[in-house]
Amino acid sequence: MKRMLSGIKPTGQLHLGNYIGALRHFVEYQDEYDVFAFIANLHCITVPQDPKELKKNLRDCVALYLACGLDPEKATIFLQTDVKEHAQLGYIMNCHTYMGELNRMTQFKDKQSKGEKNLSGGLYTYPALMAADILLYSPDYVPVGEDQKQHVELTRDVAIRMNHRYGDLFKIPEPLVAKVGARIMSLSDPSKKMSKSDATNKGCIYLLDDLKTARKKVMSAVTDNLAHVHYDPENQPGVSNLMQIYSSLNHEKPFADIEKEFDGKGYGDFKKAVADSVCALLEEIQRKYNEIQTSGIIEKTLTDGAAKARAIAEKELDKVQEAIGMEII
Ligand code: AMP
Ligand code: TRP
Numbered sequence: 001m002k003r004m005l006s007g008i009k010p011t012g013q014l015h016l017g018n019y020i021g022a023l024r025h026f027v028e029y030q031d032e033y034d035v036f037a038f039i040a041n042l043h044c045i046t047v048p049q050d051p052k053e054l055k056k057n058l059r060d061c062v063a064l065y066l067a068c069g070l071d072p073e074k075a076t077i078f079l080q081t082d083v084k085e086h087a088q089l090g091y092i093m094n095c096h097t098y099m100g101e102l103n104r105m106t107q108f109k110d111k112q113s114k115g116e117k118n119l120s121g122g123l124y125t126y127p128a129l130m131a132a133d134i135l136l137y138s139p140d141y142v143p144v145g146e147d148q149k150q151h152v153e154l155t156r157d158v159a160i161r162m163n164h165r166y167g168d169l170f171k172i173p174e175p176l177v178a179k180v181g182a183r184i185m186s187l188s189d190p191s192k193k194m195s196k197s198d199a200t201n202k203g204c205i206y207l208l209d210d211l212k213t214a215r216k217k218v219m220s221a222v223t224d225n226l227a228h229v230h231y232d233p234e235n236q237p238g239v240s241n242l243m244q245i246y247s248s249l250n251h252e253k254p255f256a257d258i259e260k261e262f263d264g265k266g267y268g269d270f271k272k273a274v275a276d277s278v279c280a281l282l283e284e285i286q287r288k289y290n291e292i293q294t295s296g297i298i299e300k301t302l303t304d305g306a307a308k309a310r311a312i313a314e315k316e317l318d319k320v321q322e323a324i325g326m327e328i329i
Helices: 016-029 051-067 085-094 099-103 106-113 121-135 146-166 211-219 237-249 255-261 267-293 297-324
Strands: 003-008 034-039 076-079 141-143 174-176
Touching: 003 016, 003 121, 016 034, 016 051, 016 141, 016 237, 034 051, 034 297, 051 076, 051 267, 051 297, 076 297, 085 121, 085 297, 099 106, 099 121, 099 146, 106 121, 106 146, 121 146, 146 174, 211 267, 237 255, 237 267
Parallel strands: 003 034, 003 141, 034 076, 141 174
Antiparallel strands: none
16 A cells, blocks of 8 residues: 655644645545654744644644544554654754755745744754655655645655665655645735735634634635636636635536636625535534544544554664664664
8 A cells, every 4th residue: 555644734723725735635545545644743843832822733733634534543643743753864864955955945935035033943954854754654645735845855855865875765755736726825815825824814714713704704805806707827816716725625626617607607606605615614624623622532543643653763763874874783
């Protein structure tokens, strides 16, 4: 069985972009692949976090993995810090990643160019830790949203380099970026990615938003004055983004079919249909989320997941340290 691995940072609450770009694929693939899905809590402290809030977000993140349909009987779900090998291989990967490579990573460059002060060293080197997260488990595929593809490509480059230097150490993973929904945009500013750091809060639908709030966010999404539902990201970015959401939540309905469905109808009708789809999804997720809170399944999932993940990670780290010449016995 081929293996698939991915992670999500529990920075703030999970949102519709996380679901459409990443989470739903973990769920879709869990029958066919050996899925490893982890909560990247080392990655989220690359920016300042409030400890109490972080703790709540961690729990919520696991609960939402489960509520979105990940099944701990099929997938291995774990917390990154429960497997200490991540940090250790992360350091080794850091020593094999060039500063020139890190300088090219757009996420860091973006933050730097915004003039943000006191950016941490961890934020700069985080792609090396991400490479370790991946390579510890030798996955075939890494399903991610568009913004993370560059990091998976860096992982490949560094892994290939180390394979040349030390012999065949790592399996070279492939990023898996879906054709539709890999970059869901903000509803209030479709030139920006839907993100947890949305200052206005209007452009981002959180999976735990109450349904009324979620509906309002869709209904007030920025569109245009062309008045026809047509897929054209350049000239109709807002409408095209809503079409991506609608398609993703309706069995990948082709854009041409969506255009036909709303031919001659106004944006009001279209937005209402998008809002209905979003609310149906959120209602189902939140119902399961509430059941999960009191079931004790969160703790069991993490304990079982960490044991499974650790067994694999320990072996891989040993292999790497041995190849590099770091071990005595
Ligand atoms: P993050 O919230 O940055 O940890 O992202 C977790 C996963 O969700 C990654 O695979 C991202 O690429 C994906 N993701 C985050 N934001 C979006 C978005 N707006 N559209 C699609 N995928 C996203
Ligand atoms: N960096 C990813 C993000 O910000 C999260 C992540 C950490 C990840 N390690 C990973 C994703 C390994 C895939 C594989 O979204």
